[in-house]
Amino acid sequence: MKIDRVELVRVALPLVSPFRTSFGIETTRDALLVRVLTAEAEGWGECVAMTEPVYSSEYVDGCIDVIRRFFLPVLSAHDDLRASGVAPALAHLHGHRMAKAALEMAVLDAELRAAGRSFATELGGVRDRVACGVSVGIMDTIPELLDAVDGYLAEGYVRIKLKIEPGWDLAPVRAVRERYGDDLMLQVDANTAYTRADTALLGRLDEFGLLLIEQPLDEEDLHGHALLAAAVTTPICLDESVTSARSARDAIEMGACSVVNIKPGRVGGYLEAKEIHDVCVELEVPVWCGGMVETGLGRAANVALASLPGFTLPGDTSSSSRFFAQDITAPLSVDQDGHMTVPTGPGLGVDVLPDVLEDLLVSREWVG
Ligand code: OSB
Ligand code: MG
Numbered sequence: 001m002k003i004d005r006v007e008l009v010r011v012a013l014p015l016v017s018p019f020r021t022s023f024g025i026e027t028t029r030d031a032l033l034v035r036v037l038t039a040e041a042e043g044w045g046e047c048v049a050m051t052e053p054v055y056s057s058e059y060v061d062g063c064i065d066v067i068r069r070f071f072l073p074v075l076s077a078h079d080d081l082r083a084s085g086v087a088p089a090l091a092h093l094h095g096h097r098m099a100k101a102a103l104e105m106a107v108l109d110a111e112l113r114a115a116g117r118s119f120a121t122e123l124g125g126v127r128d129r130v131a132c133g134v135s136v137g138i139m140d141t142i143p144e145l146l147d148a149v150d151g152y153l154a155e156g157y158v159r160i161k162l163k164i165e166p167g168w169d170l171a172p173v174r175a176v177r178e179r180y181g182d183d184l185m186l187q188v189d190a191n192t193a194y195t196r197a198d199t200a201l202l203g204r205l206d207e208f209g210l211l212l213i214e215q216p217l218d219e220e221d222l223h224g225h226a227l228l229a230a231a232v233t234t235p236i237c238l239d240e241s242v243t244s245a246r247s248a249r250d251a252i253e254m255g256a257c258s259v260v261n262i263k264p265g266r267v268g269g270y271l272e273a274k275e276i277h278d279v280c281v282e283l284e285v286p287v288w289c290g291g292m293v294e295t296g297l298g299r300a301a302n303v304a305l306a307s308l309p310g311f312t313l314p315g316d317t318s319s320s321s322r323f324f325a326q327d328i329t330a331p332l333s334v335d336q337d338g339h340m341t342v343p344t345g346p347g348l349g350v351d352v353l354p355d356v357l358e359d360l361l362v363s364r365e366w367v368g
Contacts, residue, residue: 001111003076003368007035008064010362013295013324020138022165022193023054029293029323030362032060033352034067036106043110044352046301047102048265048292055191055292056098056219056240056266063099071096071103072368083108087268097243097268104269105301113347118304120342123274125307129339133159133314134322135189135291138168142175149176152322158338159185159211159314165193169201173208182209185314189214192240196224203232211313212237212259225256235259239290243267245275252283259313263290264305265298273305281310289315296320296329300343300350303332307342314338328356 013029020026034045049058070093075081078089086104112122119125134157139145149160162172169188176186187210194202194216202216212235217224219240229236237259242248244267251257260280264273280287289306292298299320306315319334320327329350334340343349 001038001040001081001107001114002079003036003038003081003107005037005366006072006076006368007037007364007366008067009033009035009357009364010060011295011328011357011360012362013326013328013360015323016321016325018137019293019323021163022138022191024052026050026293029295030060031295032063032102033295033297034102034106036103036110038110038114040114041110041347043106043108043113043347044297045102045104045106045109046265046294046298047098048263048294048298049098058096058098063096063102066096066099067103068367071099075103075107076368081107083111084271087271098265101265101267101269104271105264108270109347116346118344118346118349119270119301120304120307120344123270123305123308125304125342126309127307127342128344129341130303130306130311130317131158131314132317132334132338132340133157133161133185134318135161135316136163138163138165142172145172146175146179149180153180155319156334156336156338157318159187161187161189161214161316164188164190166198170204173205173210177208185211187211187214187237189239190216192216192218196221196227199228199231202228206233210234214261215239215241222251222254222256225251226254229255229258237261239263240266242276245272245279248276249279249283252280252285258285260285260287261290262287262305263292264301265292266290270301270305274308277308277310286310286312288313289317291316291318293323295324296327296332296350297348297352299332300329300348303340303342326356326360328352328360
């Protein structure tokens with residue numbers, strides 16, 4: 001394929017309620033979409049960067065700049081570009097994985113739409129439905145948290161993830177365990193809010209039988225995670241630290257984690273995400289699909305990825321309605337039994353609703 005034109009579309013999706021994590025409070029999803037036009041088909045990608053560099057170093061304005069200034073000129077010069085060629089073509093340009101992932105996703109969508117194949121088929125999916133969990137933000141009070149969890153369980157979610165931070169860890173976990181019992185699949189995510197000095201505190205979570213503790217320490221502190229993993233019984237899962245198949249293998253081999261959260265955007269795209277999956281299957285480490293408050297585009301692709309065989313834990317693949325009153329695609333929804341159906345149509349298998357896009361539009365520009 002040859003890229004004819006690329007449009008960067010920025011939309012603002014109001015959240016149904018503020019989403020608080022250890023790194024901040026979000027009330028709107030500032031989403032950057034990449035629309036690639038080729039002679040054969042149009043493709044859409046979604047960039048998972050946030051407005052500010054609070055989860056990773058990337059941020060939306062930076063992604064727009066690096067795409068426009070450096071990535072597109074390289075890709076547009078290719079007369080026969082395939083999605084598998086995007087990462088190699090951009091490999092000499094360091095970092096910026098979220099920006100690269102968005103471009104690769106758009107090219108892959110165009111390629112698959114042209115070929116009449118779905119993301120799930122292309123990536124190697126083996127299930128037509130995936131089990132879904134939900135990420136629950138930090139709340140002001142325990143009763144508020146329990147109300148939220150009540151609602152999510154009533155919707156069918158099969159696993160609850162509580163966001164934690166110092167001062168909001170043991171008490172919410174204890175309250176949820178007491179209310180719902182030991183059978184509830186429960187895990188926590190600290191988004192790097194702790195240090196090695198918190199080992200004893202994190203060890204007190206052991207009695208609650210959590211599935212895992214996600215990214216307790218700094219992104220770069222792999223050795224610290226290995227020390228922590230040796231000191232506690234709850235499995236350690238890495239999110240922020242895993243940026244590639246290589247870093248996943250290293251983290252696992254050094255004992256820094258025994259579970260991996262795979263987020264395509266964080267690792268440079270769905271093709272690298274599949275590589276990480278394959279490494280984890282080889283090393284017998286369970287994986288699950290993370291989320292970055294994606295619109296229906298990223299949500300559909302994540303569900304396709306989660307249909308691969310190594311995704312043995314429920315992902316943060318929640319319904320569009322978990323975050324948005326109005327998604328930019330037809331809403332993706334979990335069934336009453338907490339599963340989501342994997343899209344089967346060509347490419348992402350979902351389409352942008354032009355009227356909604358127009359309503360939520362912040363800016364759009366042709367960049368190539
Ligand atoms: O760490 O998993 C995370 C949202 C934004 C940034 C980072 C994370 C999250 C979530 C929500 O936990 C996942 C989702 O449901 O999209
Ligand atoms: Mg996380």
